Amino acid sequence: MTRDGQGLELGNADARAVAALDFVTQEWLGFGKRFADFIAAADREEKCLMLPLVAASLVLTMYSPEGQAAATRYLARAQRLTAGAGARERAWLGAIEWWVEGDTDRSLQQFRRIVAEWPRDLLAGKLAQLLAFNRGEAETLLEVGEKLLAGNPDNRFVWGMYAFGLEECNRLDEAEAAARKGLALDRNDPWAHHAIAHCLEARGRMLEGVAFLHSVSDTWAECNSFMQTHNWWHLALFLIDLDRTGEALALYDERVWGVWKEFCEDQANAVSLLARLELRGVDVGARWADLATYLKPRLNEHLSAFHDVHYLYGLARAGERGAVTEMLASLEDRAARARPFERETWADCVVPLAHGLAAHASGDMAAAARLLGQAMPHLRTLGGSIAQRALFGAIHLDALTRAGWNDAALAILQADERERPGVAATKRALADVYRKVGRTEQALAAEYQAERLARQYRAAHGRTGEAA
Incomplete structure (x- = not known):
């Protein structure tokens, strides 16, 4: 042979x-x-x-x-x-x-x-x-990576594949080391860049993330639209957490949306980035309406649960009520037809998640908090990465906060702060909730920490002169 x-x-x-x-x-x-x-x-x-x-x-x-x-x-x-x-x-x-x-x-x-x-x-x-x-x-992702590495230890691509499995299993130090070993073989591996971005984002190492992605972005020109837009999307996440939302919005316009508007992965990146910017108080203008033009044809596809909920939220934020109603009914029908291995995904996660996202977009925060809360224990089965699924946790947190479910919001924010202590926006959100529950001293301390972090961001940006 x-x-x-x-x-x-x-x-x-x-x-x-x-x-x-x-x-x-x-x-x-x-x-x-x-x-x-x-x-x-x-x-x-x-x-x-x-x-x-x-x-x-x-x-x-x-x-x-x-x-x-x-x-x-x-x-x-x-x-x-x-x-x-x-x-x-x-x-x-x-x-x-x-x-x-x-x-x-x-x-x-x-x-x-x-x-x-x-x-x-x-x-x-x-x-x-x-x-x-x-x-x-995630465990299967890693298991496959381990087998590939054992059979191909000198292959640069395999190190990135192995690294991403480690990252999704929260073995962040090992993941970053593996990805960097692949880049030592050849720096032109966008998946290894992507794995490192995930590791830095998970630790809240935003300044390092911006510097690293800028340092390798020259290699992405020959990548397909997903890898181009997704690595720029990762850079935008770092910028948002550094309070540089104007630069992140410019990245949306220049790098994240517009390469292949008909492609599902590019659409998911766009929905996710606009949503995250809005959660930080950014007015995104007419961008939802433009995006919805490409989402409307996908109401009844249901080829990917992960993509479906992005489509649904994008349509809801664009005010496409008829399309949202039709898609919610279609998702319920898809859940009713789910095979045993996918029932948790469609019935326990997608249906309440989609209804919760629609409620959030329409301003019904109590319903959004309740429905999204039902979906959260099953969110892993939706697929996507930890960083991508974090969008739905952020929307849930926003609903809890705006619905006045302060104790639940506080528990989430405190966990977020422990994981990523260097994010000023988390400190500000904590200060708001502390004040609502009468914990004034802790609110003042969180506000002080947020302002100190913001000054550090501005000083670091001024020293490096980085451009998005």
Whole structure:
């Protein structure tokens, strides 16, 4: 049998098929944007099973009806090319069949088995991590990373994949060290940049985060829209916590929104950033209305619970009441049809979360606090990262505060302060709640600490002269 660049056997593969698979592996792991060449090769392929299978997995990650339809076509072609395929390729076929059918649980387990038996299969590892990430399974994310690292210790991409699993398991020091080891092999790895951004954000090391992301941002120009916009999104989060909200809003306009407005990941980044800016008192103007134009067609897709709740909140903030009502009903129907492995996600998390987000957007803070509170214990199953899911915790906190649920708000704020003691906005929020519950001395102390932090931010910004 022919072997690819990772030493993996390929059935019925000529030199062009091997070159195409090697190319797409590097492009995918590096978050490149030159996938059209691979898709063209997959469309021409008439013998090698792996090309249409990889093409199917690529379009499935678009989380769109068009991607789903294309994946179905690629799968049908792959099913006609099984003669001469090896065990690994047949395992891939099963994984893609289950994914297309919507059984992402069985697909994930199949990709995990592939990685366990063939740890040199980096694309199988990437897809296993993606499916685990979408289910909020941080331990599986790490398990896959560990297996990949054991089989590919000199691969720069694997260090970033391993690091992200560590970060999502809150092993932050190890995660940062692993990501930096990958960058020592090659600084041009946006996923390792991303892992470090997560570690710095989790610790509240905002000044380091701004400096680090600026130092590597020159390498993102050739990345696909998601990786470009998402790493700039991370920079915006640091700027918001540094009270530099004007710069964060400029990043929204210049870097986060507008690269590929039709893409779900770019839409989620945009919704999340606008929401976080509004929670810090920023007037975002007509930006919600522009964003809603691209969200309206997605009311009934339900290909990703994580994306769905972002779409819903974006539409609600834009005042699209009819669309919100229709989407809430559609989400309830989707929850009623959930398979056992996804019932907690759709029924216990998405339905109350969506209704709570709609209530928050309409100003009904008591209902928002109650409904969002129901969803919070199940939030992990929504998927996304800890940093991404933090948006919903922030909206819940805002609802609690504005509804007058001071004790609950205070407990959350005190926990936030312990985790990230250097954020002035948290100190200000604490001061407000302390004053409401009659704890004047603690309110004054928190206000003093907030002002001292703000002065430190301004002084550091003045010394470095950083620009967003």
